Amino acid sequence: MSAGVCTDDAHRVWARPEIARHAIRDLGAGRRETLLLIDGVRCAGCVRSIERALTAEPGVADVQINPASRRARIIWRDAETSLPQLLGAVARAGYRALPLDAEALDDVRRHESRAALKRLIVAAFGAMQAMMYAGVLYLGDADALDVVTRDFFRWLGFLVATPVVLYSGRPFFAGALRSLKARRPGMDVPVALAVAGIYVASLIEAVRGGEHVYFESVSMFVFFLLIGRYVEMCARHRAGDLTDALARLTPPYADRRLPSGEIERVGIRELVPGDRVRVAEGAVVPADGVLLAERCLVDEALLSGESAPVERHRGEMLVAGSVLVDGPVDLRVERVGSDTALAGIAELVGRAQASRPRLAQAGERAASRFVIRVLVLTGITAAAWSFFDPSRAFTAALAVLVVSCPCAFALAVPVAITRALAVLARRGVLVVKPDAIEALAGATHVVFDKTGTLTEPDLTITRIETRRGFSDAEALRLAAALARESRHPAARAIAAACPDRVLDAAKEVEAKPGLGVRATVGGRELRLGRADFALGGKLAEPLDEDAVLLADDAGVIAAFSLSERLRPDARDAIDALERQGLTVSIASGDSVDKVRTVATKLGVRDWHARQMPADKLARLAALRERGERVVAVGDGVNDAPVLGGADVAVALAEGAELAQATSDVVLTGGRLTHLPRARAIAIETLKILKQNQRWALGYNLSVVPLAALGFVPPLLAALGMSVSSLVVVLNAMRIGRREGGADARALRRSVVPVEDPA
Amino acid sequence: MNVLVVMIPLSLVLLAGAAAAFFWAVDHDQFADMETPALVPLDDDPSTAPAHLSNSGNAGTVAR
Numbered sequence: 001m002s003a004g005v006c007t008d009d010a011h012r013v014w015a016r017p018e019i020a021r022h023a024i025r026d027l028g029a030g031r032r033e034t035l036l037l038i039d040g041v042r043c044a045g046c047v048r049s050i051e052r053a054l055t056a057e058p059g060v061a062d063v064q065i066n067p068a069s070r071r072a073r074i075i076w077r078d079a080e081t082s083l084p085q086l087l088g089a090v091a092r093a094g095y096r097a098l099p100l101d102a103e104a105l106d107d108v109r110r111h112e113s114r115a116a117l118k119r120l121i122v123a124a125f126g127a128m129q130a131m132m133y134a135g136v137l138y139l140g141d142a143d144a145l146d147v148v149t150r151d152f153f154r155w156l157g158f159l160v161a162t163p164v165v166l167y168s169g170r171p172f173f174a175g176a177l178r179s180l181k182a183r184r185p186g187m188d189v190p191v192a193l194a195v196a197g198i199y200v201a202s203l204i205e206a207v208r209g210g211e212h213v214y215f216e217s218v219s220m221f222v223f224f225l226l227i228g229r230y231v232e233m234c235a236r237h238r239a240g241d242l243t244d245a246l247a248r249l250t251p252p253y254a255d256r257r258l259p260s261g262e263i264e265r266v267g268i269r270e271l272v273p274g275d276r277v278r279v280a281e282g283a284v285v286p287a288d289g290v291l292l293a294e295r296c297l298v299d300e301a302l303l304s305g306e307s308a309p310v311e312r313h314r315g316e317m318l319v320a321g322s323v324l325v326d327g328p329v330d331l332r333v334e335r336v337g338s339d340t341a342l343a344g345i346a347e348l349v350g351r352a353q354a355s356r357p358r359l360a361q362a363g364e365r366a367a368s369r370f371v372i373r374v375l376v377l378t379g380i381t382a383a384a385w386s387f388f389d390p391s392r393a394f395t396a397a398l399a400v401l402v403v404s405c406p407c408a409f410a411l412a413v414p415v416a417i418t419r420a421l422a423v424l425a426r427r428g429v430l431v432v433k434p435d436a437i438e439a440l441a442g443a444t445h446v447v448f449d450k451t452g453t454l455t456e457p458d459l460t461i462t463r464i465e466t467r468r469g470f471s472d473a474e475a476l477r478l479a480a481a482l483a484r485e486s487r488h489p490a491a492r493a494i495a496a497a498c499p500d501r502v503l504d505a506a507k508e509v510e511a512k513p514g515l516g517v518r519a520t521v522g523g524r525e526l527r528l529g530r531a532d533f534a535l536g537g538k539l540a541e542p543l544d545e546d547a548v549l550l551a552d553d554a555g556v557i558a559a560f561s562l563s564e565r566l567r568p569d570a571r572d573a574i575d576a577l578e579r580q581g582l583t584v585s586i587a588s589g590d591s592v593d594k595v596r597t598v599a600t601k602l603g604v605r606d607w608h609a610r611q612m613p614a615d616k617l618a619r620l621a622a623l624r625e626r627g628e629r630v631v632a633v634g635d636g637v638n639d640a641p642v643l644g645g646a647d648v649a650v651a652l653a654e655g656a657e658l659a660q661a662t663s664d665v666v667l668t669g670g671r672l673t674h675l676p677r678a679r680a681i682a683i684e685t686l687k688i689l690k691q692n693q694r695w696a697l698g699y700n701l702s703v704v705p706l707a708a709l710g711f712v713p714p715l716l717a718a719l720g721m722s723v724s725s726l727v728v729v730l731n732a733m734r735i736g737r738r739e740g741g742a743d744a745r746a747l748r749r750s751v752v753p754v755e756d757p758a
Numbered sequence: 759m760n761v762l763v764v765m766i767p768l769s770l771v772l773l774a775g776a777a778a779a780f781f782w783a784v785d786h787d788q789f790a791d792m793e794t795p796a797l798v799p800l801d802d803d804p805s806t807a808p809a810h811l812s813n814s815g816n817a818g819t820v821a822r
Contacts, residue, residue, distance in 0.1 A: 110787075117784050125773055156766065 023099035039096035049182030053093035119168040126164035127219035134216035157215035194401040224722030254286035289331035297325035363413035399707035403717035408696035415732035420685040423736030436664035441682040449634040450588035455564040459493035463561040475558035482528040576676035620645040
């Protein structure tokens with residue numbers, strides 16, 4: 001209905017670079033990615049017609065649309081098309097598209113829920129009145145009501161049913177029209193046919209003074225359907241809450257410091273890298289930036305799920321969306337808009353919601369086939385009855401249309417998946433690829449990386465052993481200059497241990513995964529890493545095998561001994577996974593001694609040390625060849641290529657790294673116990689999804705024949721179809737509920753008094 | 759029975775009135791947020807309300 005409002009003019013604003021920057025992601029090589037929110041998508045038919053409209057545009061490389069979350073992900077080439085053109089193409093197909101950002105979401109949602117509430121209340125009032133007038137007519141049949149009074153009540157019924165059909169029922173007609181235009185009948189088609197049929201037939205009967213009118217049935221039908229749609233809408237809005245919460249974390253404006261030192265309040269979209277902004281105590285950091293004050297405490301809870309504030313020092317990065325606990329502080333803006341870590345995370349979640357898992361695609365095809373079958377069956381019913389008893393042909397055909405419920409089919413998969421994604425996200429598990437839910441549920445084997453995965457990502461230096469007259473501080477400075485260039489936990493520990501913030505620049509940096517870093521500092525080539533790498537193969541003297549060595553061409557400069565601690569929940573997580581029937585193993589690049597210690601502590605019998613990335617990949621490939629479905633768990637940054645070789649890649653990531661993690665599933669906040677829980681939810685999701693499909697099939701198989709034989713009165717048919725789609729939605733809402741309830745009970749026992757969660 | 763001729767149109771007028779009142783309420787965001795308004799009086803300093811308290815309903819409109 002909003003299609004007409006949306007002219008190309010309205011889209012032109014997105015051509016302005018400062019605004020487009022917030023909605024477009026650069027994929028490199030002239031390829032751009034945009035997430036759109038599309039209004040009015042209901043079913044597979046809509047998806048096809050939008051896909052057709054977009055792929056017809058020049059320069060569109062890929063389109064993915066998920067009707068459940070109504071998100072479209074478009075990859076396009078910058079040279080050939082533009083965002084306003086894409087929005088225009090969607091508008092011409094009859095839908096309203098908005099680039100996905102918090103404001104657009106607010107707009108669309110408010111619009112949608114207001115309209116839905118109004119339609120629902122009109123239908124409720126209308127149905128209530130129509131039932132009362134119908135009651136008079138039914139009683140009147142027994143009382144021998146005179147014809148004038150009877151007609152009076154019939155026309156009253158018409159009066160109240162008309163707004164219900166024409167106003168409240170409009171989404172069904174609009175949806176049916178659109179899906180017919182796309183030549184792919186969706187679930188709105190039988191509904192619209194049934195509503196129009198009952199209404200027109202009752203009107204003709206009323207004019208003719210015929211035997212029966214069904215104004216109350218049609219009102220109730222629309223009312224029940226709208227209740228179902230309303231519940232579905234609320235569920236969808238709740239499921240989308242996480243992305244939107246993320247997108248909304250950034251404040252709408254920022255305090256920019258002018259060169260004169262004055263503060264100017266500007267819109268968040270006007271910020272550019274290099275700006276200096278002031279963040280007040282308790283305020284939200286508006287963009288990713290470098291801290292210019294000495295130190296501060298920030299709460300990154302909404303990014304990492306970890307509620308304890310973390311301390312940041314001068315020169316460190318603050319992430320947009322985190323809350324400043326003490327302040328005010330100044331920061332220099334580094335990244336804005338869709339480049340920020342927060343936008344990256346929102347993007348990850350958004351991408352998961354925009355892609356359609358295989359399961360959902362199969363479900364859509366089934367629903368579409370079902371609609372066609374229902375229409376054929378309605379035709380057959382009408383034909384057969386007009387042969388035997390023409391007076392009943394019309395009611396029987398309508399009953400078939402009304403009672404059959406393609407909605408249950410069409411909704412079975414998307415509501416379950418969307419709900420599962422939302423439940424998992426709330427537990428700190430971000431599912432990037434929805435297919436991972438299916439794969440996780442069927443997994444048989446888990447391979448853990450050790451460093452930074454089973455152990456805490458933060459190592460500490462326990463001992464520095466220097467050679468050739470270097471002092472500890474000197475050696476540390478040199479090592480830190482190299483270590484800054486790597487993200488490996490050991491490198492980060494060394495970089496963090498160096499008290500100096502200004503270090504000599506490392507040039508010609510080369511990081512070797514699994515080995516170490518090589519770079520030139522102050523004209524001297526240095527190597528930091530495993531002993532064999534640092535010494536270039538010349539093992540001159542016996543050293544602690546586990547130590548990280550710093551060496552140049554003349555030999556060892558220093559050896560750093562690092563200690564690592566197991567994550568406190570590693571044992572629990574592994575026990576839980578084994579209880580779920582999974583085989584657990586550890587593959588690490590670390591030394592035999594260290595891996596053995598960790599494996600013994602955790603009770604893992606299958607462990608492999610000194611594994612290079614290629615060895616790990618070969619191990620995963622061998623497992624998969626044996627028919628195992630493998631989950632690989634790592635930190636997602638250092639071991640990204642290894643994770644790519646598993647059926648499900650799980651990354652543990654915190655803070656800014658979340659967005660860079662390449663994996664199917666991201667565990668935020670560094671909680672390993674999220675993994676067995678995520679698997680439990682994945683299994684539950686598949687179970688409920690199958691239940692939903694069986695229910696839809698069973699319901700339709702049992703009621704459609706009855707309706708075709710003329711046993712189902714219109715009112716009962718309306719009730720049956722609405723209840724059956726409600727059952728599907730409510731059943732999907734059960735996902736994660738049981739466990740959530742258990743959590744809440746445990747919490748109530750342990751925490752007294754209970755704090756207000758808000 | 760003649761009283762019906764008065765009472766039924768009257769009930770329809772009242773119904774229309776109720777519907778109009780409801781439409782007004784929906785359009786003025788009376789149903790947009792059912793939870794946070796109850797918590798607002800408990801907040802000591804409304805200007806520092808956390809982001810999640812001020813981003814829905816009326817507050818969202820103001821911020822724009």
